[in-house]
Amino acid sequence: MAVPFAFFALFFAYPVVAIVGRGLKNGAQWQLGRFGDVVTDPDVVHVLWFTVWQAAASTGLTLLIALPGAYAFARFDFPGKQLLRAVVAVPFVLPTVVVGSAFLALLGRGGLLDDLWGIRLDTSVWAILLAHVFFNYAVVVRTVGGLWGQLDPRQEEAARVLGAGRFAAWRRVTLPALAPAVAAAALMVFLFTFTSFGVVQILGGPTFSTLEVEIYRQTADFLDLPTAAVLTLIQFAAVLGVLALHAWTVRRRESALRLVDAARTARRPHGRGQWALLWGTLLVIAVLLIAPLAVLVERSFAGPDGYGTVFYASLRSAATADSTFAVAPLDALWNSLAYGAAATAIALVVGGLAAAALTLPRLRRGRSGRIPLVSRLVRGFDALLMLPLGVSAVTVGFGFLITLDRPPLDLRASWWLVPLAQALVGVPFVVRTMLPVLRAVDGRLREAAAVLGASPWRVWREVDLPLVRRALLIAAGFAFAVSLGEFGATVFIARPDQPTLPVAVARLLGRAGELNYGQAMALSTILMVVCAGALLLLERARTDHSGEF
Amino acid sequence: MTARHGTTAPRPPQLLRLGGVTVRFGASGRPALDAVDLDVAAHEIVCVLGPSGSGKSTLLRVVAGLQQADAGQVLLEGRNQAGVPTHRRGVGLMFQDHQLFPQRDVAGNVAFGLRMRGSSRTHQERTVAGLLDLVGLPGAQRRAVASLSGGEQQRVALARALAPSPRLLMLDEPLGQLDRGLRERLVVELRRLFHELGTTVLAVTHDQGEAFALADRVVVMQDGRIAQTGTPLEVWQRPATEFVARFLGFDNVVEATVQGEAAATPWGKVPVPDGTPDGPCRLLVRPAGVRLTSAAEGLPATVAARTFRGTHVALLLQPAGGPQVEAACALRDAPETGERVGIAFAAPDVVVLDAADG
DSSP: OHHHHHHHIIIIIHHHHHHHHHHHEETTEEOTHHHHHHHHOHHHHHHHHHHHHHHHHHHHHHHHHHHHHHHHHHHBOOTTHHHHHHHHHHHHHSOHHHHHHHHHHHHSTTSHHHHHHOOOOTTSHHHHHHHHHHHHHHHHHHHHHHHHHHBOHHHHHHHHHTTOOHHHHIIIIIHHHHHHHHHHHHHHHHHHHHTOOHHHHHHSTTTOOOHHHHHHIIIIISOOHHHHHHHHHHHHHHHHHHHHHHHHHHHHHTSOOOBOOHHHHOBOOOSHHHHHHHHHHHHHIIIIIIHHHHHHHHHHHEETTEESSHHHHHTTOSOOSSTTOOSOTTHHHHHHHHHHHHHHHHHHHHHHHHHHHHTOGGGSOOTTOOOOHHHHHHHHHHHHTTHHHHSOHHHHHHHHHHHTEETTEEOTTOTTHHHHHHHHHHHHHHHHHHHHHHHHSOHHHHHHHHHTTOOHHHHIIIIIHHHHHHHHHHHHHHHHHHHHHOOTTHHHHSOTTSOOHHHHHHHHHTSOSHHHHHHHHHHHHHHHHHHHHHHHHHHHHOOTTSOOO | OGGGOOOSSOOOSEEEEEEEEEEOSSSSSOOSEEEEEEEEETTOEEEEEOOTTSSHHHHHHHHHTSSOOSEEEEEETTEEOTTOOGGGSOEEEEOTTOOOOTTSBHHHHHTHHHHHTTOOHHHHHHHHHHHHHHTTOTTOTTOBGGGSOHHHHHHHHHHHHHTTOOSEEEEESTTTTSOHHHHHHHHHHHHHHHHHHTOOEEEEESOHHHHHHHOSEEEEEETTEEEEEEOHHHHHHSOSSHHHHHHTTOOOEEEEEEETTEEEETTEEEEOOTTOOSEEEEEEEOGGGEEEEOTTTSEEEEEEEEEEOSSSEEEEEEESSSSOEEEEEOTTTOOOTTOEEEEEEOGGGEEEEOSSOO
């Protein structure tokens, strides 16, 4: 308990509080007046409004497109389903930078649609919305579809026998059971799109800007810390609200449902309607999920003299179109892998300890049904662990720079700075993956081991560890993929001579020239392959309900 | 296995001694265990019997150290166990639903306790093989736990609990989940086994048949207190209170006022055993003590229901006045439903219950 708490206090709360404080303080004086100035600034109002509505629109669009997919994955049995489930999840762990460049390659200037029909969407809001759907399709399919697959179809059959029509049975029986899962998924999507950074940064151009992008601009371009601080606080408040709602719906989801083995509920589709639904889902996946990635790969090979590996070959030398790139872009791959491994280790230790602490037996509800104060505090901590997902990564990154640069914690020059920041984002995934499994371990198994003479430490090693090993692997994979793709914080704190893959991609995209663009596509492809590889490995180890993601 | 009853120092008279053990869940409300005193002698088989919620399982958990007592002491071989963690108490507990470790095979489960004590691999293998023979599953070492039937899991759980030779073996509803035939066979096997091994056993169950078949001594619990202690025969013949009587399935309990050799009840005069003090009391007539006579002679009654019980027929009789009377009668003599009969009571099957009871 103490370790994760200290970790969060030191590497999350302290930098964030420090940077917000620096923004809002003038000497020793709090300048709360800044709030009024910032909030009434028409530009800021515009950004706020855009952030909210694009998040809402993205969420709605994602639900609209992904819910039929969730049904298809839950109830239909078709060849290649396992593989497709893995493919659908790939975008979720892809770095935002890669997603941005993939959509740029599809919809942008000189992109595929531009070549074919002269259509460009990169300056329209549609590019952002579609990229968000691409990104979050898996969230809905996994959270809703996972539960849908386990709902006992006999419940609906019982309603049918009692005289309900097909639709009425679905509306009265299935929908109420699914509603909390749909709400939880929607809130997660809203949260991710509300704080969207890389996608909007690349696709939004000068026109569109979310809060997170605006924080970055104010901090990095204009050095206007007070405005950035106020924006951070606004985002923080919004995220807190969303998380509270999420926690509430998740608790509702825990209500007793009759769950069955998902493998037993899936059938081969029959009838024209069901086949149409399945093919429709496959089409959506092909167009929306696979096409952008395919185009990305295609562009990375489309050299100036026809297809070839020109861009890949050029990644190995530092001598690019201009010489400001201090190292060979390919070195970024090794940096990323090393950082990712370290961040995964940290996230596993911190997240694992936090999850273990959250499942300590004395924190469970007593027989009287009352929850002791300590437990309530710990449950609060549970929700706090999700915060790094929602707090501006830019703020965290900049906070790291200004707080961890003097004794006793002078980490500015330390190699560990980057993995520490990346682990922050990995921890929520570790906790979310481990918690359900740890909670499902029957407490009496531990008691049985204790009665047979196992000390508490042996109990953990002999009973808990073997049962959660699989979840631990999955958590590790998520943490690894997430830290590979982390951009918002890393872009601040990565040393110029040690860029990670996403940082290198962003730098290349930020420059003119065909070679830079091609190299960016090539690097993105490499990043995508590494992430997808990690995920596909996991999919083999995954059980159907080992986590919420 | 049997070598552990050493003949060293004189052993304390009681292996387990509970003194005033009290457990409360939540700040207020009825305690789960209310000042319970209980002794278990070495090699004795004691069975705690009671309805669900009477605190039986809590009792075992306190002895195992899985539940902290709010007051009172637990002594094992004369040593106070306060502050001794579960894994150092040297007791065994067989859980109600077995709690076999799903990721280990049968041998891995049975050897677990030995591994925790660091015994050698050869010793483990020998003990496991011996125990599996003993519980009737020879050669099952490599089988997966999930592939076992309920009865087999039961045997593996027993072997696992016995393997480290605990000084006290505790069983929580040991046969609860098994079907009737298997249960009756196993209970006999268990008793023979425990006597052979000289194991000291503290078991809890809600099934009176199981308790009476297994135990040297039965302890009946009610609402966290001990209602009666005695040999199975004593408890069966002389239930101490109305609660115990009703829990054992006896429903012929009425208000009575004793005067001399008989008591006045709503059923009329009922003979009482010699030496019963005069005054008001509660009276139990066991069904075997209800005799059927012709309608003209005894207490007139109508047969309200009859249930076939295999060896006899249970009759529910409705007298003209007072509550219904349960009677047992031989198959041949059983009257039809609705028939009019007479009732007479036999003194040896009449029990005077303690008045101090709800």
